[in-house]
Amino acid sequence: MTTDTPARLLRLLSLLQTPREWPGGELADRLGVSRRTVRRDIDRLRELGYPVQATKGAEGGYRLVAGKAMPPLVLDDEEAVAIAVGLRAGAGHAVEGVDEASVRALAKLEQVLPSRLRRRVSTLQAATDPLTSGDGATVAPETLTLIASAVAGQERLRFAYRSRDGTGTRRLTEPYRLLSTGRRWYLVAYDLDRADWRTFRLDRVSDPFATGARFTPRELPTGSAAEYLRQSMYRRQEAYAFDVTFAAPAELVAARLPGWLGSPEPVDEHSCRLRGTADASPAWLAVRLALFDCEFTVHEPPELLGCVRDLGARLTRAAGGTTP
Amino acid sequence: MTTDTPARLLRLLSLLQTPREWPGGELADRLGVSRRTVRRDIDRLRELGYPVQATKGAEGGYRLVAGKAMPPLVLDDEEAVAIAVGLRAGAGHAVEGVDEASVRALAKLEQVLPSRLRRRVSTLQAATDPLTSGDGATVAPETLTLIASAVAGQERLRFAYRSRDGTGTRRLTEPYRLLSTGRRWYLVAYDLDRADWRTFRLDRVSDPFATGARFTPRELPTGSAAEYLRQSMYRRQEAYAFDVTFAAPAELVAARLPGWLGSPEPVDEHSCRLRGTADASPAWLAVRLALFDCEFTVHEPPELLGCVRDLGARLTRAAGGTTP
DNA sequence: TGTACTAGGCCGGATTCTGTCCTCATCGCA
DNA sequence: TGCGATGAGGACAGAATCCGGCCTAGTACA
Known part of the structure; x- marks a missing residue:
């Protein structure tokens, strides 16, 4: 237990996220510092934009309340697993407006998820999502998060693609954006071999692999990625x-x-x-x-x-x- | 931009959680400190148990990888909304083994969710969860999180309860544990008026309210709460x-x-x-x-x-x- | 081979942090 | 109505820490 200030602040933050009241004395005990320092730490949290509500008097205490910005979420193992499972299940039947953010959050979480928890997530995931069964074409959450990371990190992406007539090809792309139209996931990317923009259905993508190579994003000819996808879908009459x-x-x-x-x-x-x-x-x-x-x-x-x-x-x- | 060390560490953590590589120089720029200090900060993160992987050579950089413990998740607005919506949807058709942790995580998140985001969550939530329609008896996520908080914070809970024959009563309880049996949520609690243990179906609970009063948990006569619930359900032949x-x-x-x-x-x-x-x-x-x-x-x-x-x-x- | 990057040691000066002591305000309970 | 417990916050001195600059070493890539 070193007397490291930033570490203590993080621990304080994690304590305060438990939905209960914490008297100053108890916090001081747990953190191994004096009451005065606890008050100072709480001031610091407030300055950082994470409002701590304090009730005065006997039976008083501190409690983290909703503020202007999201504080860093400190999760225990089970909560992390629960969120990962929930998001993976949700990634199937995407809700309009949250789908892409949901995948981003999942990518962020899985990036730092300890491996012992990762096993639990994949085990539990088998028991979820009855609706994916209706339509065989599902996307593995791993594929989704890997591609989301590649989009965010601007890394080139290589994958195998099975086109509609069943022929398989290998593609090297600069991934531009991940989109979902309710049920299906699409990737809008610049295809380096074909030297043009393409849309890919994620359920036809396999073995995605982010080459470490970075690129600077090109400009999409059509305004937004969603618009491009819509045009491309109407052209092919997939809907x-x-x-x-x-x-x-x-x-x-x-x-x-x-x-x-x-x-x-x-x-x-x-x-x-x-x-x-x-x-x-x-x-x-x-x-x-x-x-x-x-x-x-x-x-x-x-x-x-x-x-x-x-x-x-x-x-x-x-x-x-x-x-x- | 004050030169506050702990604040800088949090910002560094949030930067590193973006799934991409960060060269030390860019981090130094963004944080407004020297390269040397960035290295020191990264050392500190490592000491805290959050391993930062560094790739050497040109095109090198830092990246947060999976370690032994979950680092605090720094979410942007959209990601927070996505997680909240996902968890609320998931709270309906609970997956065995994650259900309770999932509600705990949701309570933790909603406790600190800025109000502007809260509105977006409830708007989006309307568009989710097709399966809840099959059976009218659904539980509002607010009820779920409020009760979860009361259980965690050991606060007395007051609510209105509609029993099976339709009569309504008001209860004052010491909430003990929240359980789900696949489709339904149950609360095992000590009923202060009846002076005995009871199980409550959450879809029959309304207007839950946590009185600030704390209590020290009593011991459940039957071993585990799950066991108690099972017995109570068989007694009433609800299944x-x-x-x-x-x-x-x-x-x-x-x-x-x-x-x-x-x-x-x-x-x-x-x-x-x-x-x-x-x-x-x-x-x-x-x-x-x-x-x-x-x-x-x-x-x-x-x-x-x-x-x-x-x-x-x-x-x-x-x-x-x-x-x- | 050169370059760009991480890794890490060392040092001195400046800054910050912590504990102690103090006063004041607020709340609940006897 | 007072007492006790709690939060809020100012002042201060000593200690600990932090920061930037400078150095060298090692690695990957062109």
């Missing part, structure tokens, strides 16, 4: 339109809808119609629709219709073949 | 048994099963039988089963059979009522 009527008010459907699927238009008070586009397989969308516990009708496309019919038939069979 | 046959190998089903549902026994090479107990509503379990994309047969209980039949009928209707 398809669907059309469904729900026997529920529009606002109810909207509240329970992933958002990136589109927004429903009210037909009358008790029903609404949803026309949108999806880039996932119809089978996955069918399961998704089954989750709504209200009547609905599928109009388009025929593939979706077939999937819903099959799922319905399977469930009916499941209920029919009962044994007394 | 029910189910029995399903899948037309898929046992290991495949086991891999995609939430784990707490039970483990399947192989019938032959291509099918297996799952007998387990669930405390969720049959409707929710029916949707869950629909997610498996293999044939299956429901044997028990009749309620589940009915739900599966209804769901199948609804999907068939959805596919049937097509418009040309």
Whole structure:
């Protein structure tokens, strides 16, 4: 236990993050310094922008409260594992607006995650995410974080890519941005061999590898990466339109809808119609629709219709073949 | 920019957590100190147990790597929001073994989450978690974190409770432990009015409020809280048994099963039988089963059979009522 | 071979930190 | 209404630490 000031500040921060009140005396004991020094340390934390609330009088104490900036989170082993598992599960069904930040956070965490915890994370992860099963094309979290790191660190990225017709190629790219359209992940990158910009579906990427080589990012011809991706997807017609009527008010459907699927238009008070586009397989969308516990009708496309019919038939069979 | 050493160390930590290489000179610039001091600071981080890997030679630099302990995570706004949203979504369908730690981490994070970010979290959260819809009884993340804090901080907890027959009461408790059985959350606590131990289903709790009053935890008569909860659930027969046959190998089903549902026994090479107990509503379990994309047969209980039949009928209707 | 980078020792001066002692304000309890 | 426990903060002196500059050594890459 050295008398190192910065180390003590970090320990104080970690103590204060436990959601409870800490009397000054106890903090002084734990940190091995005098009460006065504890007060000074707390002043320092406040100056750093991490407000510490103090209740005076007997039974008083200190407690870290919400401030203007996020203080460094001090996590114990189990909490770190929980966050990693949660983020990896979440990386599958990405929520619009958080997806990319979520992967960044995961990359940051896994960069420093002790190896003994890493094992626990991968073990636990097997038990998660029922929804990924609907559509075979999933992305390994390792792939996601590795590519996110390469984007952030501006390192060249090499990987194997399986194109739509099944042929495999090896690519050397300058990764530009990671994007998700609800269900799928895409990488927008400059392909060095083809000497042009490309978009890659991450579920077709394998063996990604960050060569240490740094690069200075080129300018994307189209304005934003999201715009470029959208154009590229429409060009290849990877997305398809669907059309469904729900026997529920529009606002109810909207509240329970992933958002990136589109927004429903009210037909009358008790029903609404949803026309949108999806880039996932119809089978996955069918399961998704089954989750709504209200009547609905599928109009388009025929593939979706077939999937819903099959799922319905399977469930009916499941209920029919009962044994007394 | 004061020349405060501990503050500089924190900033260095936050810089190093960006997944990229940092040359010493750049770090010195950013921190406003000499190269020599940067080296010393990095030494200090190493002494604190956060190993910094350095690559020598040109193009060299520093980078934080996995060590023995978790370093304090320095998150930017978006990452903090992403983690909060991810954890809140995950708090619904809890994964065995991480559930409680996950709530603890969420409580820790939300305790210090700046209010402007808090708004973004609650906005985004609306768009998540499709599975909670199957079963109306969900728990607000705020309730979860507040109770977790009360357990950790050993503060008395007051809340309104709606018992199974619908009558509402107010309780004053000493919260002991938070548990989840897959789908549902339970609080094991000492009820001060009844002067005895009780278990509470969190989806029946409303208006929880931590009175500042501290208490020293009593000893639970039964050994562990999990054991106590299990006994109490069997006494009330809140859980029910189910029995399903899948037309898929046992290991495949086991891999995609939430784990707490039970483990399947192989019938032959291509099918297996799952007998387990669930405390969720049959409707929710029916949707869950629909997610498996293999044939299956429901044997028990009749309620589940009915739900599966209804769901199948609804999907068939959805596919049937097509418009040309 | 040269260059750019990390690693680390040494030293002197400046800065900061810590513990002690002090006073004052606030709160809860007897 | 007073007492005790707690937080807030000023003053001060001695000790510890920190910082920058200078040095050499080792490594990787062009």
